[in-house]
């Protein structure tokens with residue numbers, strides 16, 4: 100059984116705060132899944148899978164697939180799949196980042212994904228990610244690091260020095276964003292700083308993937324406690340909900356949770372949705388007598404990525420007939436240009452499933468005169484030929500470093516996915 104709403108949301112907030120990077124998110128999810136009875140698999144080993152058992156495997160430490168080998172026949176019953184992504188827009192530290200100006204040490208940053216840049220100013224920033232290092236004995240290793248406390252800031256320029264700031268201030272990522280780390284009297288090497296903070300003496304940092312993040316933790320917001328604000332709701336919220344839901348799978352059916360990396364930069368990578376990870380795990384999960392394509396046509400992928408709730412100050416940014424609101428339930432997303440993979444067969448099935456479970460649904464389609472975002476659903480559908488629906492929880496401020504969603508919605512999506520994973524009826528339209 101899923102936890103009660105307060106406990107469910109409490110676990111979600113802890114997960115969000117403990118997952119500043121995709122690496123940390125996958126580590127957290129691995130611990131959660133293992134505690135729920137999922138057995139860790141190594142991609143490089145032979146697998147001997149047992150019907151009714153639950154497993155998970157990671158890729159690059161930043162993508163994860165959890166699956167249940169069902170007791171029924173995958174050929175006739177298909178696979179119940181849920182997808183989401185582990186990455187979020189952020190500021191990543193450049194390879195040679197040190198900038199010394201006016202007695203300050205700053206770090207050059209690259210913008211990862213379609214970040215809203217203005218919210219990054221005047222935040223208490225920390226740094227987290229993965230470092231690769233060599234020990235004094237020549238041993239090569241890697242580890243996750245997190246400074247945890249605020250170690251940097253990107254101050255706004257005072258309005259007195261930029262009188263037009265409220266009218267037309269734009270952000271140049273090369274010039275305006277390098278965060279300030281400290282005051283220095285001599286030049287310092289960032290790799291040495293990392294080594295002295297996290298490694299043993301004489302260990303040497305060879306390289307890293309590190310990002311800045313806002314240290315402010317998740318908070319419940321609103322006079323009636325209706326909302327919660329956090330970083331990375333897009334799309335760690337869906338990752339958490341998916342993991343909670345697949346933990347409820349009863350073992351009857353083949354189920355799979357696919358959490359990919361690099362969605363915010365197009366998904367074309369070894370650990371992205373346009374890479375081989377999902378396909379290879381599905382092949383290994385199925386018996387060799389059946390072609391994956393036969394099973395996939397009878398499967399369904401529920402691709403979960405947050406949706407845009409209508410903003411009351413900017414409501415004309417939405418189509419007047421399609422204005423999802425916070426706490427109104429999960430949103431079905433459609434787009435005729437296939438930026439979302441939803442079609443009437445997949446949305447019809449999902450609508451019935453939610454109505455049977457008494458879960459409210461909302462619908463989103465873009466205004467006809469503005470473009471539409473996309474997500475992993477269309478990519479997985481195009482790669483694997485799997486029927487797909489795109490859904491997501493409504494949120495404000497997508498791609499800000501501080502996003503807001505409704506406290507009622509996460510468990511509604513979890514209940515929908517739990518029903519989906521345990522759905523007894525066949526997913527095939529041909530009987």
Ligand SMILES: [Zn+2]
Nearest residue numbers: 333334404405
């Ligand atoms: Zn997303």
